[in-house]
Amino acid sequence: MSQRFRTRPFTAALAIGALALAGCSGGGGGEDDGPVTLTWYMGAGVPDDIATAEQLAADFSAANPDVEVVVDASGPAGVEIDAQIRTKLGTGDMADLFWYNSGALMKQLNPDQQLLNVGDGAWVEDLSEDYRGTVSTENGTYGAPVGAAMGGGFFYNVPVYEELGLEVPKTWDDFMANNEAIKAAGVDPVIQSYGDTWTSQMIFLADYFNIQAAEPDFADDLTANETTFAETPAALASFQKVEALAEADHFNVDFQNLVLDQAIAKLVNGEGAHYPILTFAQATVQQNFPDDADDIGFFPVPGGSAEDHGLTTWMPSSVYAPATTEHPEEVKRFMAFVASPDGCDSITEARGVTGPYVVAGCEIEGDVSRIVEDMLPYFEDGATSPALEFLSQVKGPNLQAFTVEVGTGISTAEDAARAYDADNAVQAQQLGLEGW
Amino acid sequence: MSLAPSQPIRPPIPPSTGPAIRTRRKLGNRVNKPYPGWFYAPAAVIYGVLFIAPTLASFYFAFTRWSFAETEFVGFDNFVTFFTEPRLFKGFTNTFIYAVLTSGAKVVLGLLLAIVLTSGIFARGYLRAVIFFPVLVSTVGVGITFKILLDPFDGLVNKALAVIGIQGPGWLTDPSLALLSIAAVDVWKGIGLATLIYIAGIVAIPNEYFEAAKVDGASAWAVFRHITVPMVRPAMITVIILSLIGGLRTFDLIWAMTGGGPGFASDVIASTIYKQYAAGFYGLSTAGNVVLFLVVTAAVLPLYLFLNRKSKDL
Numbered sequence: 208m209s210q211r212f213r214t215r216p217f218t219a220a221l222a223i224g225a226l227a228l229a230g231c232s233g234g235g236g237g238e239d240d241g242p243v244t245l246t247w248y249m250g251a252g253v254p255d256d257i258a259t260a261e262q263l264a265a266d267f268s269a270a271n272p273d274v275e276v277v278v279d280a281s282g283p284a285g286v287e288i289d290a291q292i293r294t295k296l297g298t299g300d301m302a303d304l305f306w307y308n309s310g311a312l313m314k315q316l317n318p319d320q321q322l323l324n325v326g327d328g329a330w331v332e333d334l335s336e337d338y339r340g341t342v343s344t345e346n347g348t349y350g351a352p353v354g355a356a357m358g359g360g361f362f363y364n365v366p367v368y369e370e371l372g373l374e375v376p377k378t379w380d381d382f383m384a385n386n387e388a389i390k391a392a393g394v395d396p397v398i399q400s401y402g403d404t405w406t407s408q409m410i411f412l413a414d415y416f417n418i419q420a421a422e423p424d425f426a427d428d429l430t431a432n433e434t435t436f437a438e439t440p441a442a443l444a445s446f447q448k449v450e451a452l453a454e455a456d457h458f459n460v461d462f463q464n465l466v467l468d469q470a471i472a473k474l475v476n477g478e479g480a481h482y483p484i485l486t487f488a489q490a491t492v493q494q495n496f497p498d499d500a501d502d503i504g505f506f507p508v509p510g511g512s513a514e515d516h517g518l519t520t521w522m523p524s525s526v527y528a529p530a531t532t533e534h535p536e537e538v539k540r541f542m543a544f545v546a547s548p549d550g551c552d553s554i555t556e557a558r559g560v561t562g563p564y565v566v567a568g569c570e571i572e573g574d575v576s577r578i579v580e581d582m583l584p585y586f587e588d589g590a591t592s593p594a595l596e597f598l599s600q601v602k603g604p605n606l607q608a609f610t611v612e613v614g615t616g617i618s619t620a621e622d623a624a625r626a627y628d629a630d631n632a633v634q635a636q637q638l639g640l641e642g643w
Numbered sequence: 644m645s646l647a648p649s650q651p652i653r654p655p656i657p658p659s660t661g662p663a664i665r666t667r668r669k670l671g672n673r674v675n676k677p678y679p680g681w682f683y684a685p686a687a688v689i690y691g692v693l694f695i696a697p698t699l700a701s702f703y704f705a706f707t708r709w710s711f712a713e714t715e716f717v718g719f720d721n722f723v724t725f726f727t728e729p730r731l732f733k734g735f736t737n738t739f740i741y742a743v744l745t746s747g748a749k750v751v752l753g754l755l756l757a758i759v760l761t762s763g764i765f766a767r768g769y770l771r772a773v774i775f776f777p778v779l780v781s782t783v784g785v786g787i788t789f790k791i792l793l794d795p796f797d798g799l800v801n802k803a804l805a806v807i808g809i810q811g812p813g814w815l816t817d818p819s820l821a822l823l824s825i826a827a828v829d830v831w832k833g834i835g836l837a838t839l840i841y842i843a844g845i846v847a848i849p850n851e852y853f854e855a856a857k858v859d860g861a862s863a864w865a866v867f868r869h870i871t872v873p874m875v876r877p878a879m880i881t882v883i884i885l886s887l888i889g890g891l892r893t894f895d896l897i898w899a900m901t902g903g904g905p906g907f908a909s910d911v912i913a914s915t916i917y918k919q920y921a922a923g924f925y926g927l928s929t930a931g932n933v934v935l936f937l938v939v940t941a942a943v944l945p946l947y948l949f950l951n952r953k954s955k956d957l
Contacts, residue, residue, distance in 0.1 A: 287921060289921050289922065289923070290917075290920060290921035293921075293923050297710070297711030297712070298711070315923055317710055317712065320712055321712075401816075401904075401905070404902065404904065460796075461795070461796050463795075463813060463816035463905060464794055464795060464796065464813075464816060604918065604921070604922035604924075605730070605907075605918070608730075608903070608904065608906050608907055609906070611904060611905050611906045612905070612906035612907070615816075615818065615905050615906065617818050617905065617906045617908065618906070626729070626730060629728060633724055633728070633924065633927065634922065634924070636708070636720070636724075637708050637922075637923070637924040637926065637927055638710075638923070639708060639715065
């Protein structure tokens, strides 16, 4: 009995502590205590992304004195941001807002349970159909775009092309012929930067336009477990393109160590002729080499025929809120701002024009870099396809390791395709997709 | 703690006979327990909640697919996946290669260094400190530093080799070399601890043995073979066990230097588990942790029993 008595003061102390805590958080959320602060969590990997978030936050806070948005770019880069975001969401520890990919990666976050549904905002109607699908489930819409649509393909050095009298290739065979000529002239035909492992996937991912040109139902069939990369010649070809370049020894000698910024420097300096990357990197070209930005052009990954030539596009990343946020109304107001012409202006201010916006009413204004200029006609002609990750939830996590294996000659295209199929199967099973 | 040795091994028999029988029986088991049971409770609660419970829970979650919010029981599927995926299995074999290499090198080189550093060598204290310093440095820091040093083109190592006319390989980018390079850095970083343990063992050998051997005219090799090696056996067992466990569950150095690459060439179980976790495959990654737990236990427990039995035979 005496022990019982002794525990009581302790219990009482706990209760008082809990009350005090409750009192604190109640006070913090009150409306009389100045502006509500929204924290926006993101990875530290891409400086342009951070600049964009900070510009959006500053412009919104200026127009809405009662809400202050603070960017917290303390997250890790690369594969580790995925783990951080999943863990923070799963444990209810996420900030009021966070920056993350749209499409398959977003859908793996279990949005219906973990994210704040913002589908009741009028601004959702202004989002382009293609984009809205990548941040929505059957039950709601969850994100607002923090950038413009992008394309994936090859940046190329225009002076090298002019000196050698080459034309922008429309088929893979033309491209390989160009590479031979470039190599003969003593320039590395294709720059790779496996030091940033994710960049090894670019040729493969940006080839999706050509896969769907040959197999229009590929994405749906893949989702339903009715097709594989290894058994679909057009899909296997994406791996074979990496393999062909590696076997022809077309990469720069230090391709295993180079990182993105160094690769762009090599391209601008004319040490290499092509660099496969997403067009968001045009901002890096303009920042680091403002005088040479017009020397860099862009073309999509070429396919089998010149008639079926088109661009694989990427939807912009988005800002989301966790379902646990204490300030849902303020969060929704902020997202409405992001997905408005004013928001587009903030984005343009921060990173320049990187492509067409996915919000109705946003126009491309001001200077456009040569890279974007080369890309826009594909959007205007409708010769585009979203990348696979915006069409299917199936996205095995190890693709970048497989493309590194093919690029370094550790494995063949066939091996990598089979391994990627197995990787996809593991992912689909772990996430409980139907039919796997 | 200091109370324990001072406790009487056979406490005096209390005067009253009734409780005495009970007490004596009790004391037969509890002779080494100076505290009443409730005294252990706080530690037991902490240990139970933070270690036992999660361990038991992980055995359950290893048989499920779970997303923090919901779980689905899938039997042995996760383990089947782990062992049938060639690239997951590669991490499994790499773990053993890595553990045996690093442990072996630390056991042998650590002993040799300890012998040098217990001899009357010049600047002995300074050299001991220098050998030990890498142990104090953050592993990730060491990994990043060596990643830069081992860069095939701009790295100090290959530039130094170039001076004497050798074209150095891609230490971390050649798939057949990457794991070995990391193992070498691990040995460099960890050998200080092994050496320290050996030094303690060697210093503890009574000087009479060496004097007697000298009187009998034993060679340096004979002293080493028949006195030092047998007498540092307890230290050697500690080094083997510690470095083997460390090698089997290594993660930070590999992650900082190659991230398991190129491709999967330097993946070990721990980095594989981490990647599964990062991808949101919590069930599969927990299964990997259970595998790692069983592997470490299966490798170390028999070794421990074997080595300790041997030491008693001496």
